[in-house]
Amino acid sequence: MSTAADPASSPEASAERTASIAPTVTAAAQQPYDDSAVALSAVDLTLSFGQHTILSNITADIRRGAVTALIGPTGSGKTTLLRTFNRMNDKVSGYRHDGDVLIDGRSIWHPGLELTSLRRRVGMLFQRPNPFPMSILDNVVAGVRAHKMAGKPAMKSIAEQHLTEVGLWAAVKDRLKDSPFRLSGGQQQLLCLARALAIQPDVLLLDEPTSSLDPNATESIEALVRTLVPDITVVIVTHNLAQAVRIADRTIFLNKGRLVEHGPTKQLFENPAEEETANYVGGRFG
Amino acid sequence: MSGAPPQGLARTASGAGLWPSVSRRRRAGNWVFWALCLVALALVITPTLWMVAGIIGRAASHFKFSVLWTSTNNLTGGLRQPILGTVVITFAAIIIGGVISILTGLYLSEFSRHRGERSILRGGYEVLAGIPSIVLGYVGYVALVVDLHWGFGLLPAALVMTVLVIPYVTKATETSLAQVPTGYREGAEALGMSTSYTLRKIVLKAAVPGIVTGALVAIAIAIGETAPLIYTASFSDLAPSLHLTHQALPYLTYLVYFFSSLVQPVNSANILANDAALVLLVLVLVLIIIGRLIAARARRHAES
Ligand SMILES: Nc1ncnc2c1ncn2[C@@H]1O[C@H](COP(=O)(O)OP(=O)(O)OP(=O)(O)O)[C@@H](O)[C@H]1O
Ligand SMILES: [Mg+2]
Numbered sequence: 001m002s003t004a005a006d007p008a009s010s011p012e013a014s015a016e017r018t019a020s021i022a023p024t025v026t027a028a029a030q031q032p033y034d035d036s037a038v039a040l041s042a043v044d045l046t047l048s049f050g051q052h053t054i055l056s057n058i059t060a061d062i063r064r065g066a067v068t069a070l071i072g073p074t075g076s077g078k079t080t081l082l083r084t085f086n087r088m089n090d091k092v093s094g095y096r097h098d099g100d101v102l103i104d105g106r107s108i109w110h111p112g113l114e115l116t117s118l119r120r121r122v123g124m125l126f127q128r129p130n131p132f133p134m135s136i137l138d139n140v141v142a143g144v145r146a147h148k149m150a151g152k153p154a155m156k157s158i159a160e161q162h163l164t165e166v167g168l169w170a171a172v173k174d175r176l177k178d179s180p181f182r183l184s185g186g187q188q189q190l191l192c193l194a195r196a197l198a199i200q201p202d203v204l205l206l207d208e209p210t211s212s213l214d215p216n217a218t219e220s221i222e223a224l225v226r227t228l229v230p231d232i233t234v235v236i237v238t239h240n241l242a243q244a245v246r247i248a249d250r251t252i253f254l255n256k257g258r259l260v261e262h263g264p265t266k267q268l269f270e271n272p273a274e275e276e277t278a279n280y281v282g283g284r285f286g
Numbered sequence: 287m288s289g290a291p292p293q294g295l296a297r298t299a300s301g302a303g304l305w306p307s308v309s310r311r312r313r314a315g316n317w318v319f320w321a322l323c324l325v326a327l328a329l330v331i332t333p334t335l336w337m338v339a340g341i342i343g344r345a346a347s348h349f350k351f352s353v354l355w356t357s358t359n360n361l362t363g364g365l366r367q368p369i370l371g372t373v374v375i376t377f378a379a380i381i382i383g384g385v386i387s388i389l390t391g392l393y394l395s396e397f398s399r400h401r402g403e404r405s406i407l408r409g410g411y412e413v414l415a416g417i418p419s420i421v422l423g424y425v426g427y428v429a430l431v432v433d434l435h436w437g438f439g440l441l442p443a444a445l446v447m448t449v450l451v452i453p454y455v456t457k458a459t460e461t462s463l464a465q466v467p468t469g470y471r472e473g474a475e476a477l478g479m480s481t482s483y484t485l486r487k488i489v490l491k492a493a494v495p496g497i498v499t500g501a502l503v504a505i506a507i508a509i510g511e512t513a514p515l516i517y518t519a520s521f522s523d524l525a526p527s528l529h530l531t532h533q534a535l536p537y538l539t540y541l542v543y544f545f546s547s548l549v550q551p552v553n554s555a556n557i558l559a560n561d562a563a564l565v566l567l568v569l570v571l572v573l574i575i576i577g578r579l580i581a582a583r584a585r586r587h588a589e590s
Contacts, residue, residue: 086476088472088475088476115478116478116479116480117478118478119475119476119477119478120477120478123476123477124476126469126472126473126476128469130467130469130470130472130473131473132470132473132474132488133470133488133491133492133587133588133589134491134587135587142474142477142479142487143477143478143479146474146477146478146479146480146483146487147478179586179587179588180587181587181588181589192473195473195477196476196477199477199478
C-alpha cells in the first residue's frame with residue numbers, strides 16, 4: 001500500500017536530497033534520516049477516509065527527545081495525523097493511505113512490525129480522560145499486565161513509581177483500590193498518563209490532553225510533559241497557542257490537511273516563513 | 287407545564303424574594319404529576335404485594351421445611367423431586383443457552399462486519415422471543431420427543447428451555463457490549479493490548495452486569511414456564527437422573543396448577559401446590575438478589 005521509497009536502502013541519498021533544498025527549510029529537515037535525531041517521520045503521507053482526503057503529502061520528521069506541537073484550525077487533520085502515528089486510524093471505514101510513516105527508519109506498516117509492539121512504543125493520551133473501569137492501581141498497571149512486563153508482586157511498586165512520576169501518589173495512595181471515576185478530571189488524566197508511562201513508551205502522543213481541564217491541572221500536565229523529554233519524544237496537539245509556546249520545542253502548523261510550516265517553536269511564532277502561518281498565529285497570538 | 291404566567295414574574299419584580307416564586311399553575315401541575323406517579327407506583331406494587339401475600343398466606347399455615355427434602359409420592363409427601371427437576375432443567379438451559387447467547391451477542395456486537403448479516407441474526411432471535419412458549423413446547427414435542435424417539439425427558443425439556451432463554455441473554459449481551467464506552471476500547475488499543483485481550487479483560491468485564499441481569503431475567507422466566515415442559519418432560523415422581531431421554535420428570539410449576547384445588551380434590555395435593563408456589567417465589571427472589579449482588583460487585587469500579 002505504501003508507495004514511499006524504502007529509506008533504509010539509501011539514507012545518504014535522501015539526506016543529500018534534502019540538504020540541497022534552500023536554507024529556509026526548517027532545522028529538522030536538514031538532518032532527516034539521522035536515526036538518533038528522528039523518532040518518527042511522515043514521508044509524503046496522504047490519507048483519506050472514503051472520498052475525503054484528510055491529509056495530503058505530509059512530510060515531517062519528529063525530533064527525538066523533543067516536544068513537538070501540532071497546531072492548526074479545527075478540521076485541519078491534527079488528530080488524524082496524530083492517530084496515524086500509532087495506527088489508530090487503520091480500522092476506520094474507508095481509510096486509505098499513501099506514503100509512509102517511519103519509526104527508526106522502518107515503516108509502521110511493515111509486516112514484520114507487530115501492531116501491539118508499535119503501540120507499546122508509541123503511547124497515546126486522549127482528549128477526554130479514559131480510565132478503565134477497574135481500581136486505580138489496576139489502571140496504572142493495566143498495560144504492564146497485558147504485556148507481562150512484570151510479575152504480580154512488582155505491580156504495587158510499579159504503580160507507586162508511575163503515580164509518583166505524575167505527581168498523583170500523595171492524592172491516591174490511600175485509595176488505590178477505589179474507582180478511578182471518583183477522581184477529578186485532571187487527576188483522571190494524570191492517571192491515564194501514568195498508565196501510558198508504565199509501559200515505557202519511546203513516543204507519547206497527546207491529543208489536546210488539557211482541553212477539558214482547569215488552569216491548575218493544565219499547568220501540572222504541562223510541567224510534567226517537560227519532565228518527560230528527552231527520555232520520551234512527545235507530540236502534542238493543542239488549540240492553545242500559548243500552550244504550544246510554553247512547552248513545545250518545535251511546532252508543526254497544519255491547515256486543510258497540508259503541512260504549512262514546521263520549525264522551532266520560537267521561530268514559527270515570531271518569524272514565520274509562510275504567510276498562512278503568520279495569519280494563523282498572528283491572528284490569535286501576539 | 288408551560289412557563290410561569292406573567293403575574294408570577296411581576297410579583298418578583300415588585301420585590302419580595304430573589305427567586306421568582308413558583309406560579310400556582312405550575313405548582314398544581316407538579317402536584318398532579320407526582321400524584322400520577324404515585325398512582326402508577328401503587329398499580330405496580332399493590333398486585334405484587336397482594337400476590338406475594340396470597341402465596342405466603344396460603345402456604346404459611348401448613349408449611350414445614352421438611353417438604354423441601356421429602357419425596358413426592360403420588361399426591362402426597364414433599365417436593366424433593368419437583369424442586370430437583372426445576373433446578374436441573376433450568377440450570378441446563380441457562381448453561382447451554384447462556385454459552386450460545388453470549389457467543390451470538392459477541393459476534394453481533396464485536397465481529398460481524400455486515401449490516402445485513404446482523405439484521406438477519408437479530409431478526410432471528412427477536413422472532414424467537416415472540417413465539418409463545420406453548421408453541422415452542424409443541425415443536426419440541428413433535429421434533430424431539432416423537433420424531434427423534436427421545437420420549438419425554440430431561441434432554442428435550444432442557445433444549446426447549448434453552449431456546450426460550452436464548453433471546454433474552456443474547457439481547458442483553460449485545461446491548462451491554464454496545465454500551466461499553468469507546469474510550470475503554472481506544473485506551474486499551476493505545477496501550478497495545480490485543481483485540482482478544484481487550485475483549486476479555488476490559489470490554490466483557492464492563493458488560494458483565496448487563497449480561498448477568500439479562501441471564502437472571504431469563505432464568506426467572508424459565509423457572510416459571512409450564513407449557514413447554516408439559517410437552518417435553520411430561521410428569522412423574524422420578525428425580526432427574528443421567529437418563530436424559532425416556533424418563534419423564536417432575537417440576538414445580540406442574541404442581542402449582544395440576545395439584546391445585548382447581549384440578550385435584552385431594553387435600554394433600556392442594557397443600558403441595560401451595561408449597562410449590564411458595565418455593566417458586568422464593569427461588570425467583572433469591573435469584574434476583576444474587577443477580578443484584580453480582581452486578582453490584584462487577585460495577586464497583588464503573589463510571590457514575
Ligand atoms: N472517522 C472519520 N471518518 C471520516 N472523516 C473523518 C473521520 N475522522 C475525521 N474525519 C474528518 O477529517 C478531518 C480532520 O479531522 P481531525 O479530527 O483530524 O481534525 P482536527 O485538526 O483534530 O480538528 P480539531 O481541532 O477540531 O480536533 C475533518 O474534516 C473530519 O471531518
Ligand atoms: Mg482533534
